[in-house]
Amino acid sequence: MTQFNGRTVNRIVILTGAGVSAESGLATFRDSDGLWEKHDPMDIATPEAFARDPDLVYRFYNARRNQLKSVSPNVAHRSLARLQAEFPGEVFLVTQNVDDLHERGGSVQVCHMHGELNSVLCKACSSAIRTSKDIDGHSTCPECGGSGKLRPDIVWFGEIPYHMGKIERRLETCDLFIAVGTSGVVYPAAGFVQGALLAGAMTVEVNREVSEVTGSFHQQRQGLATDQVRNLVEELLAD
Ligand code: APR
Numbered sequence: 001m002t003q004f005n006g007r008t009v010n011r012i013v014i015l016t017g018a019g020v021s022a023e024s025g026l027a028t029f030r031d032s033d034g035l036w037e038k039h040d041p042m043d044i045a046t047p048e049a050f051a052r053d054p055d056l057v058y059r060f061y062n063a064r065r066n067q068l069k070s071v072s073p074n075v076a077h078r079s080l081a082r083l084q085a086e087f088p089g090e091v092f093l094v095t096q097n098v099d100d101l102h103e104r105g106g107s108v109q110v111c112h113m114h115g116e117l118n119s120v121l122c123k124a125c126s127s128a129i130r131t132s133k134d135i136d137g138h139s140t141c142p143e144c145g146g147s148g149k150l151r152p153d154i155v156w157f158g159e160i161p162y163h164m165g166k167i168e169r170r171l172e173t174c175d176l177f178i179a180v181g182t183s184g185v186v187y188p189a190a191g192f193v194q195g196a197l198l199a200g201a202m203t204v205e206v207n208r209e210v211s212e213v214t215g216s217f218h219q220q221r222q223g224l225a226t227d228q229v230r231n232l233v234e235e236l237l238a239d
Pocket residue numbers: 016017018019020022023028029030031034096097114180181182183184185186206207208209210211223224225226
């Protein structure tokens with residue numbers, strides 16, 4: 001039985017955001033050098049923006065997909081993978097991130113609620129295709145052969161995140177909820193801590209600075225994800 005701050009912990013839910021990949025060299029969204037400082041999300045990350053200027057959207061996500069080839073997972077990614085592998089109970093990892101650094105850090109069954117850069121959707125046959133290549137308005141779907149029907153497999157503003165049923169079931173039964181590197185601005189992810197609190201779980205926030213929902217957490221671990229996540233995992237595996 002794992003004890004953590006005087007509580008028995010068997011089921012852990014971990015939510016990550018862009019901050020967990022920042023030290024790998026991937027920009028976050030809302031920090032001073034963040035993506036949404038350089039691009040208006042309403043021009044890039046909505047179905048309307050894609051209809052209005054698909055080439056701008058293709059270029060944005062192609063560039064982010066290509067960048068994945070030049071970055072590597074960091075200690076925070078690897079520590080979470082270690083927790084998944086060694087924790088005697090259950091560890092459910094849900095991420096808002098569309099990068100592949102959790103998987104490359106060794107994590108399994110990563111729940112990508114906002115989609116993935118290395119996946120594209122065909123609007124003709126609804127297939128989700130794994131790819132690390134650029135796509136554009138002429139690209140051909142390898143499943144149905146249709147051309148010009150591919151879009152980034154990213155959950156845009158105004159669209160419903162993936163796997164919500166599974167995530168809610170896990171929140172309802174968790175003993176410990178940990179949020180890492182997320183600003184708590186975007187819902188439904190920012191509301192997960194409330195779901196965990198309703199379930200009677202202990203809640204811990206790991207973030208470089210105060211977030212929009214810091215007040216909802218029993219514990220704040222302020223600092224870099226690489227340091228704080230490594231220490232937290234050490235504590236959870238210490239028993
Ligand atoms: N270690 C820990 N926390 C960090 C680090 C770091 N090295 N670097 C940045 N942070 C924190 C920031 O302080 C900020 O609170 O990570 C958070 C990143 O916040 P956002 O940029 O808002 O990213 P995120 O919360 O993941 O965004 C949520 O918004 O734009 C949409 O769909 C997109 O999934 C994304 C969602």
